[in-house]
Amino acid sequence: MLGPDSDTLIRPAVAADAPALARLRYEFRVGIESAAESETVFLERCTAWMLQRLGPGASWRCWVAQMRGGIVGSAWLQLIEKLPNPVAEPELHGYISSLYVRPTQRGVGFGSALLAACLRECEAMAVDAVILWPTPRSRSLYARHGFALRDDLMERRG
Numbered sequence: 001m002l003g004p005d006s007d008t009l010i011r012p013a014v015a016a017d018a019p020a021l022a023r024l025r026y027e028f029r030v031g032i033e034s035a036a037e038s039e040t041v042f043l044e045r046c047t048a049w050m051l052q053r054l055g056p057g058a059s060w061r062c063w064v065a066q067m068r069g070g071i072v073g074s075a076w077l078q079l080i081e082k083l084p085n086p087v088a089e090p091e092l093h094g095y096i097s098s099l100y101v102r103p104t105q106r107g108v109g110f111g112s113a114l115l116a117a118c119l120r121e122c123e124a125m126a127v128d129a130v131i132l133w134p135t136p137r138s139r140s141l142y143a144r145h146g147f148a149l150r151d152d153l154m155e156r157r158g
Helices: 015-030 039-053 110-124 136-144
Strands: 009-012 060-067 070-081 092-101 129-131
Touching (some): 009 110, 039 060, 070 110, 110 129
Antiparallel strands (some): 070 092
């Protein structure tokens, strides 16, 4: 799928993208909070994790925003099985995580295009509900795509 202009592409991630995706994940998280482990250790650990989850049959999906210079953004989606249900209700949830676009590439539509790719997959898989934890900056993006704050969802953190 073409991105915001003809020089960009939104595509499913492949295993070879794992090192670049780990780098994006590091940039995203240390942009919010100080790292608790070294960059080298994190990149190695995260790359291995991503390699396992980018294979066939995995519950995780990932899309990348790619320009001539490389990958500039990504979004992850996990399909979460629900218990079998005897009523007419889909038996999957979607969890969107780590939607990130490098600051130099923001404002041109990559975030919307990556989010749209996740939501198309949710529609294709008949997902019941899609959840995420937005950053303050990303709330307006999600609201434009139909997300809303809920009063019937509870969270407990350790």
